[in-house]
Amino acid sequence: MLETILISIVIALLVLVIVVPLFLILRMSVHDKKQKEHSVLRNYPILGKARYIIEKMGPELRQYLFHNDNEGKPFNRREFEFVNIAGKYNSRMVGYGSERDFEKDGFYVSNSMFPTHREDLKVVQEPKVKTRLYKIDEDKLFSRKEHREDGEIDPYLLTEENHIHLGKDTVKKPFEISGIVGQSAMSFGSLGDHAITALSKGLGMAGGTWMNTGEGSLSPYHLKGDVDIIMQIGPGLFGVRTKEGEFSWEEFKKKSRIDQVKAFELKLGQGAKTRGGHVAAKKVTKEIAEIRDVEPHKDIDSPNRFRQFDDVKGLLEFVQQLREVGEKPVGIKIVVGSEEEVEDMVKVMSEEQMVPDFITVDGGNGGTGASYYELAAGVGLPTFAALPLVHDLLTKYGLRERTHIIASGQLITPDKIAMALSLGADMVNIARGFMMSVGCIMSEVCHTNNCPVGVATTDPELQRALDIEEKKYRTCNYVVSLRAGLFNMAAAAGIDSPTKFERKHIRYKEALSNVMTYKEHKEKTVH
Numbered sequence: 001m002l003e004t005i006l007i008s009i010v011i012a013l014l015v016l017v018i019v020v021p022l023f024l025i026l027r028m029s030v031h032d033k034k035q036k037e038h039s040v041l042r043n044y045p046i047l048g049k050a051r052y053i054i055e056k057m058g059p060e061l062r063q064y065l066f067h068n069d070n071e072g073k074p075f076n077r078r079e080f081e082f083v084n085i086a087g088k089y090n091s092r093m094v095g096y097g098s099e100r101d102f103e104k105d106g107f108y109v110s111n112s113m114f115p116t117h118r119e120d121l122k123v124v125q126e127p128k129v130k131t132r133l134y135k136i137d138e139d140k141l142f143s144r145k146e147h148r149e150d151g152e153i154d155p156y157l158l159t160e161e162n163h164i165h166l167g168k169d170t171v172k173k174p175f176e177i178s179g180i181v182g183q184s185a186m187s188f189g190s191l192g193d194h195a196i197t198a199l200s201k202g203l204g205m206a207g208g209t210w211m212n213t214g215e216g217s218l219s220p221y222h223l224k225g226d227v228d229i230i231m232q233i234g235p236g237l238f239g240v241r242t243k244e245g246e247f248s249w250e251e252f253k254k255k256s257r258i259d260q261v262k263a264f265e266l267k268l269g270q271g272a273k274t275r276g277g278h279v280a281a282k283k284v285t286k287e288i289a290e291i292r293d294v295e296p297h298k299d300i301d302s303p304n305r306f307r308q309f310d311d312v313k314g315l316l317e318f319v320q321q322l323r324e325v326g327e328k329p330v331g332i333k334i335v336v337g338s339e340e341e342v343e344d345m346v347k348v349m350s351e352e353q354m355v356p357d358f359i360t361v362d363g364g365n366g367g368t369g370a371s372y373y374e375l376a377a378g379v380g381l382p383t384f385a386a387l388p389l390v391h392d393l394l395t396k397y398g399l400r401e402r403t404h405i406i407a408s409g410q411l412i413t414p415d416k417i418a419m420a421l422s423l424g425a426d427m428v429n430i431a432r433g434f435m436m437s438v439g440c441i442m443s444e445v446c447h448t449n450n451c452p453v454g455v456a457t458t459d460p461e462l463q464r465a466l467d468i469e470e471k472k473y474r475t476c477n478y479v480v481s482l483r484a485g486l487f488n489m490a491a492a493a494g495i496d497s498p499t500k501f502e503r504k505h506i507r508y509k510e511a512l513s514n515v516m517t518y519k520e521h522k523e524k525t526v527h
Helices: 002-034 039-043 045-056 058-066 077-089 193-206 249-256 286-292 312-326 339-352 373-378 383-396 414-422 432-437 468-493 518-526
Strands: 106-109 129-139 144-153 164-166 175-177 181-183 210-212 228-233 261-267 330-334 358-362 404-408 427-430 506-509 515-517
Touching (some): 002 039, 039 045, 045 058, 077 129, 077 468, 106 414, 106 468, 129 193, 181 193, 181 468, 193 468, 249 261, 249 312, 339 383, 506 518
Parallel strands (some): 181 210, 181 427, 210 228, 358 404
Antiparallel strands (some): 164 175
């Protein structure tokens, strides 16, 4: 009896292990030989299927196995690790030395022979930021243990004399900022409510920073934390429109009366998509549709540009109207395409004596939730090319002191931020760095609503992966660590505040070790 049972079990296992797989392979082969979509499968059904499986796994294989730590795009492994280590441990420490390829061309911050003493830095370290930090107990190949504990960290804020004031001379309610780093435009809809909430709470805990809503309007989740808000208004007018899609002054007034909303930004363009925004229908829930005043479960495509104005003068008049009605600062977000067009804009500002309270310069190397390949890869100057161009033209027409420049586009580490400040920025916006702080693993499926870690998705099941109470601390630690790194670099450069970075603090090195100032580099490039 026992032998019969054992034989039956063996036969069943053989069927499962051999017969069933053979049947499935045979059936798949017959199907693939008949299909017309893939040529390779018609001739080599088994090998062809293996090829497609490996190809599908390609991005993950390159990211984790085949790219070295400095090769990945848009961010390499070192940059990704920096954000995660800063978020978990509030640390920026590395061992042995940098893996940067020092033989390539690149910008460097110029250090001083006599750095600034730490006690001479103009920095505010009170009140302390209450957060939670991870501590490593054991870090071996097959055994890694760590625990999280409550902690207090220095906030690294600007002293009062170095605070940034948006709209100081133009509106009744200026926006006073005590930090340099803020969150770039990310809409509820592109990101899920878990991610937006964690970011709002984390930024609010850190203080001295701000959160840009993106063109998807102000959602309840942006207001969850005690964080200052810059509300972005895009060509689709989401959140400040009538049901028919026209601009609504009444809705704008309602938003301007919200205390957390400190300023408004008109989005003329975005680095990775110099077009109107896009949200796929599967992401447009009923809640998102209500916030944006659109129909649910349908694609959202906002216009390429505003219909309220057709030229720079019209833009500036609209900015002025918004300031008068809202009584709060108003800025614009641009992508630089040509020097001539930017100069025309600045020239009109000078002639009309109307200047936005801030200009966000987004590089073509910036990110997006969804865009077309050709726009993301081939349109708009990168940040480090666009930024000095805008700064120099504002200086040329005597307007630089009347506005502020916010730079954005891959500025996720203190060294990149210091370089941006040296090239003309007053502040910086970061989007993808903050996405990483709440769990993004750069799977590059933001446009599909299938984000595996619950960040760029509105799917409730996928959002379960993102624990708000955990990730808010990561966001807080990350932004504070960036500010600490900036003061560290300021000290190395011999200045007492990161607000004092200038063009003279940056050098450009060519591959053959020819070192030049930025001015010399620019003149050589032009000629």
